[in-house]
Amino acid sequence: MELARTAAIVTGGASGLGAETAAALARQGARVYAFDLKDSIDAVRGTTAPAGVEYVEVDVTDAESVRAGIAGVAAGPEPLRVVVNCAGIAPSERVLSRRGVHNLDTYAKVVGVNLIGTFNVMALAAEQIAATTPDAQGQRGVVVNTASVAAYDGQIGQAAYASSKGGVVGLTLPAARDLAQHGIRVMTIAPGIMLTPMMETVSEEFRAGLAAGVPFPSRLGDPGEYAKLVLSIVDNDYLNGEVIRIDGALRMAPR
Template identity: 70%
Template structure:
C-alpha cells in the first residue's frame, strides 16, 4: 500500500515509538495526525506535515473526534498505528500486600482497551473510503511487547494487556478483511524510549548484553522502519512480529 497523499493516525505520537513513526510516515508523504495527551504534546517539537491532536485513547468521544479530524483533512485515512501505552510494575503480592486492582485495570484500560477503541473507530472510518486497485483500504498496526510472551516479575498487568493485543490481532484481521483493512502487531523487545530514561547507564548496558544479536537496545527508528515494511507488504496480515534481536526475557 502506498502512503503518498494519504492520512495516517498515530497514537502516542508525541514521543518514543510514536514520534519515530510519525517522522517515518511524513517522510513517505503521508499527512500525519499524532494523538497524545496534552502534557506530551506540549513538550513535543513542531514538525512539518504533522497535526497534533489531544485525546485520551480510552475515551470514545475524544478518539472519534480525532478520527473525524484526520478524515476531514482531505486525504483518505489509510494508516493507523497504536503506540500509546503505560508500563507500571507491581508484584501480585508485594510488601504492601496484594496487587492494586485499580492499577491493574488502568494498565489494561490504556494498553488493550485503548488500542481496541482506536482500532474500531478508525476502522469504521477507513471502511468508508474508496478502495485502491487491489481492494485495499488501510492498515492498522498495534503495539504489543515481548512481555506478552516473556512477562517478567512485576509485569502481571503489563503482560496481560500486551498479551491481549496479541490475541486481538488475528480476529481483528479476520473481522476487517471484508473491508480491505489489514491488521498486524509489532512486539518490540527493549527499546531506547523515554520509559528507559530514568535508569542508570550501567543497568542499560546490562539490558543490552542480554540481547543475543545485535547486542544493543533497539532504536525507535527501527520500530518505525518495521511499521513501514508492514504497510508496504500487502500480504502481511493477522500477524504479530517480534522485534527483539532474539531476546527472551529472564524472570527478572
C-alpha cells in the same frame, strides 16, 4: 499500500516509538496526526514538529475523545489509510508483595490504556477507513498495533502489563479476519527493550546490563527500527493477521 497523499494516525505520537513512527510516515508523504495526551503534547510544543505531523489531543481510553479525533482526520482532504497504536503505560507491581495485593485500579488502568485503548482506536478508525474508496487491489487501509515481548515473557512485576500486551497479541488475528471484508489489514509488532525516552532516564550501567542480555545485536533497539518495520508492514500488502517480534532474539528472564 501507498502512503503519498493519504492520512495516518499514530497514537502516543508525541514521544518514543510513536514520535519516530509519525516522522517516518510523514517522510513518505503521509499527513500524520499524532494523537496524545495534553501533557505529552505540551512537553514538545516548544520544539519544531516534523514536517507533515500535526499533534492532536486525544485520550485513547475515552471513546468520545477518540471519535472526535478520528472524525477530524476523516474530514480532511486525504483518505485515512494507516493507524499505528503506540500509546501505552507500563507501571510495575507484583500480584502479591509485602505491601499487599496488586492494586486493582492500577491493573484496570493498564488494561484500559494498552488493550482497550488500542481496540477503541482501531475499531473507530476502521469505521472511517471502511467508508473510503479502495485501491486497485481492494485495499483501504492497515492498522499496526503494539504489543511487547512481555506478552510472551512477562517478568516479575509485569502482571498487568503482560496481560494487556497479551490481549493485543490475541486481538490480532480475529481483528484481521473481521476487517478483511473491508480491505483493512491488521498487524502487531512486539518490541523488545527499546531506547525510548523512559529508558534514557536510567543509568548507562543499567542500560548496558539490559543490552548484554540481547543475543544479537547486543544493544537496545532503536525507535527508528520500529518505525522502519511499520513502513515495511504498510508496504507489504500480504502481511496480515500476524505478530512480529523485534527484539534481537531476546527472551526475557523472570527478573
